[in-house]
Amino acid sequence: MPEPRRLRLDRLDAVNHRARLPDFDPMALECGILHLGCGAFHRAHQALATQRAIEVQGDAGLGWGIAAASMTRATVPEQLRPQDGLYTALERSEAGTKAEIVGVLRDIVHAPTDPFGLPARIADPRTKIVTLTITPTGYLLEPSSGRLMDSHKDIQHDLLKPLRPRSAVGAIALGLERIYAEGGRPPVIISCDNISENGRTLRDAVVNFASLRSGRLANWIARNVRFPNTMVDRIVPTASAADREDALKLTGFADAAPVSMEPFLQWVIEDFAGPRPLWEAAGAQFVSDVAPYELAKLRMLNGVHMMLAYLGGLAGYKTIADAMADAAFAAAAAQFMQAEQGATLAMPAAKLQDYAAVLMTRLRNPAIRHDVSRIGRNGSTKMATRLFRPLLENRAAGRPAPLTVLAIAGWISWFTQRQGMARGLVITDPRKEALLALAAQESAQPQAQARLFLGQEDIFGAGAAGDEALVDELATALRDLRVLSVREALRLRLRHENITH
Template sequence: MTLPPQVQMPGYDRAALTPGIVHIGLGNFHRAHMAVYLDDLMAMGLAQDWAILGAGVRPPDAQMRAALMAQDCLSTIIELDPKGRTARRVGAMTGFIEVQPDNAALIKAMTDPAIRIVSLTVTEGGYFINAATGQFDPEAAEIRHDAAHPATPKTAFGAILAALRARNAAGTAPFTVLSCDNLPGNGHVTQSAIVGLARLSDAGFADWVQANVAFPNGMVDRITPATGPRERAMAAEFGLADDPVPVTCEPFRQWVLEDRFPQGRPPLERVGVTFTDNVHAHEAMKIRILNGGHATIAYPGALMDVDYVHEAMANPLISGFLDKVEREEIIPYVAPVPDIDLYAYYDTIRARFSNAQVADTERRLCFDGSNRQPKFIIPSLRDALTAGGKIDGLALVSALWCRYCAGTTDSGAVTPPNDPDWPHLQQLSLTARTDPPVWIAQKATYGDTGADPRFASAFAEALNALWADGTAKTLQRYLGG
């Protein structure tokens, strides 16, 4: 394929690459994160035997496969620096496994001894976690199917187990399973899901997986907006109008990993990846300050008909709300991270959110609150309550989410469904308008925190104010103390 001269091309012989990684879930984040790190290594003449085989387990993954296979598995990555955009084609992926209902081709690929890492980006909601308990949910329908039909699984976890079983039978060492999703303790969560699924059909094999398969924890970070007409137009400006799936991203990227890869790994430390035994501290910092910050600006912006994140940051009410909540109710309860000033880290995040080139949408940040609130907001709220600290801002964040789920903005504009559980949440939100406790009684989201009288009172007051006075006046009142 001939690439336009203004686009940085892979600086290595792709024909010399051999796969060492199967990655399940070829969304924008993976292609702007892991694939870029590997592309950088390959450009240095390293990691030639660590190319990626793409994979997916859902019908929409077949569309991504068709798009990428048509362009030789090259991904267009457009970096949105405020000083100017740059584009590159990332060539670290050399193939995309056929997407099949029984995942036979995926299982076969993962049995190859050359595959030493199987990585995943299947989103926060794809790990079959019971939000009320925080544990693996063995009653999920797809899990029950895979437990009953282990040779023809529907899930990524079922396919991984089938491949591990085949490798074990052949005397092949197990691959490392690496979650690249934005979850607290993502390695532990992945292990819980895979071992939990195995235990439903073969307890002995589950014990073997637990004892022999590595699941390193990791923290990942890079803002990658969804691809739409704007992003395709950017690709066209670089002479890549034929690419239907370009990725745009901010310049910043970060990856922090535990160094537990028994079958080896690429030398990722050469391209900026941090290896440490202290991943949890980095992860908690990022999830609470960055992801919690996203949730804090998402819902007021959406309710005030603000389309883009940088526009929300330019609004003094929303920006001031973020600043006060972060400095008074989130950061004071974030554990120290070696060699990092938490307030300086927050200042960096403010700058990232304000990058107008990224044009990340408020709607994207609002998506899937039922999975994100328990991970990004409730832990900070719980810690603040335990410490007897301020909680009015976090209670307002929760009330803003509730108000958003009613399905209209302050102006009366209709909010299209934006959560896998939208019909239930919308009905609950409308009920909560006159009966606020019904919202925080959701055990799956709030656990026991919803029963705390301080939180219940603050939440009710905030929700009543949002309905009576609107978002802007409610934020103004909060900022005024």
């Protein structure tokens, strides 16, 4: 059988009618946006939102093409360049799969080999907006202080070789340095990463870097460059062979870089003045304060994802949807969101119930294969904001939070030989080796194990190991996960009052 033809601009007219095409000429676009981190999430979220904005704006939107830069690996550029930047977005739900060809990526950049260099692209007057999805680790921040790790090898490299920076923070600061020297107008810098106060966090990191170059530059950036906070939400699973097969079936052309996604998309952006795409056309919200939206997502969606991943993995489930198909897990998810995490939010009861109902539908979507090992990765860096801080707030208010404690016990159990390791769970964590050693140290004694883990101050903060009631409750949860099935441990903690699920 001959190889199927590859997706390309000159073949758009031959794309199967079942696939939606861009309602504009991709060749007419000019790059007004530079995106750092050309991964699947960006292509399923911001890029698709920009496509919708251009379609609504017509000719007035043709200045919002995207130059998408891969910061390290050349994999995505090598996949997208033969396709003229085109790719297939696959929206998956119980009703089936919809395909759309996305045509907003007009320049595909591999930063380490880019002949222009990221600082020059940022300083280009045509660049009005810089967006980022580089994951939290890409910000190179010290966990304890949140300050830039100025001794990091990439930061030191960028200070010595400013024409070819390796870090996103260095690239932005060095691009802004050029604009400052030339008296130009800086672009708006928009972080789309899932970190608290992402705009302020990025601003502080860039100012920290700039101060290592020049105090005047740092002051100019602090006064003149806008870094709006944002909240992004869409479930985008890791690409698979099934995605490539479906892209071929629905479009008629081979696609080396399709993305799969759920129907839901949310993007909340702190309002800013100046030119921007009409992202509202894709449902984006411009608000004065992103914090309430960010906290709700962090605790409700991200928190329940962690609970389902750690406990679902121990129960033998491979995906979040698999766990949600179990009535005990579904009931636990509803109670966890409404009675535990939701109780810490300043949200009216009716709105909280509606939000939880939307999340339940999303979590149950069987067309989205959201792997528990992927959701559970880097738990030591997420534990404080998503599970432990809400737990402390509930305890301070006298509210029980048994499912939160069980979720933390589930995370600890991933590191034990008889539970997580025996099930072959894939653990990805910056403290993996230390936590494996910790779990082995007192693996036969839940009380001692609970105290050892709570004593990790960089994860749980100071004083947790001295809270005897908390140690006892966590030890009980650890013991239950050893002697009972996960479903039985969940049922012991379920309430009998009516929780919508």
